[in-house]
Amino acid sequence: MIEIAAVFGSPRRKGNTATLLRQAIAGARDAGAAVTEIVLRDLKISPCLEIYGCRETGRCAINDDFRQIEPLLARMHGMILASPIFFYTVSAHAKIFMDRCNSSWVKKYWIDRHPFGGQQAYPRKGLFISVGSTRGQRLFDGALLSMRYFMDALDMQLWNSLLFRKIESEGDILQHPDYLASAYAAGAGLVRALAEDPTSA
Numbered sequence: 449m450i451e452i453a454a455v456f457g458s459p460r461r462k463g464n465t466a467t468l469l470r471q472a473i474a475g476a477r478d479a480g481a482a483v484t485e486i487v488l489r490d491l492k493i494s495p496c497l498e499i500y501g502c503r504e505t506g507r508c509a510i511n512d513d514f515r516q517i518e519p520l521l522a523r524m525h526g527m528i529l530a531s532p533i534f535f536y537t538v539s540a541h542a543k544i545f546m547d548r549c550n551s552s553w554v555k556k557y558w559i560d561r562h563p564f565g566g567q568q569a570y571p572r573k574g575l576f577i578s579v580g581s582t583r584g585q586r587l588f589d590g591a592l593l594s595m596r597y598f599m600d601a602l603d604m605q606l607w608n609s610l611l612f613r614k615i616e617s618e619g620d621i622l623q624h625p626d627y628l629a630s631a632y633a634a635g636a637g638l639v640r641a642l643a644e645d646p647t648s649a
């Protein structure tokens with residue numbers, strides 16, 4: 449069975465990205481996947497301390513709630529990460545989680561000596577969901593670049609992104625049933641894409 453990690457990156461439990469992510473989770477589950485929810489604001493996760501304890505084992509050396517997530521990150525086939533835009537990148541909750549996954553980057557490129565760059569067949573796929581309150585053309589540029597390289601560290605291709613502008617107050621997203629429908633469809637689509645891709649597990 450295809451296994452998906454769904455990461456809630458907003459501090460708001462009922463915020464816009466959380467609402468979209470719930471739709472995507474419903475789509476993924478209806479398409480047959482097992483989805484595990486990770487609510488970052490409920491976990492006590494230190495920022496990366498850059499001590500490189502991971503150089504030896506490829507596992508993060510900090511003993512905190514990130515340890516609960518590591519087995520899922522190792523076995524999942526795909527991830528859906530939802531975060532609002534905070535100052536043109538992801539939320540602090542999401543960024544701390546992403547930085548802690550640098551242990552996977554260290555394992556991939558330093559321990560396993562996978563060549564950096566170039567074309568690679570990714571065994572896993574990721575979906576990024578984001579919203580911001582403004583409408584600028586470059587609103588999502590920073591987050592998308594971070595997301596692409598974060599996902600690469602986890603052997604994951606940024607398969608698709610759902611990005612919605614002019615969404616500010618809690619509940620604003622409910623005024624856009626088409627956005628909610630596209631999140632449901634993307635969740636289901638991610639599972640179908642994983643099932644059809646021979647490079648996926």
Ligand SMILES: Cc1cc2nc3c(=O)[nH]c(=O)nc-3n(C[C@H](O)[C@H](O)[C@H](O)COP(=O)(O)O)c2cc1C
Pocket residue numbers: 458459460462463464465466531532533534535536537579580581582583587615616617618
């Ligand atoms: C700390 C902070 C920084 C923000 N920075 C931006 C920003 O750079 N650009 C933008 O368009 N909206 C920004 N916003 C607005 C949020 O992206 C917006 O309210 C979004 O709908 C929140 O999503 P959520 O309900 O999932 O938390 C910021 C909000 C906060 C609290």
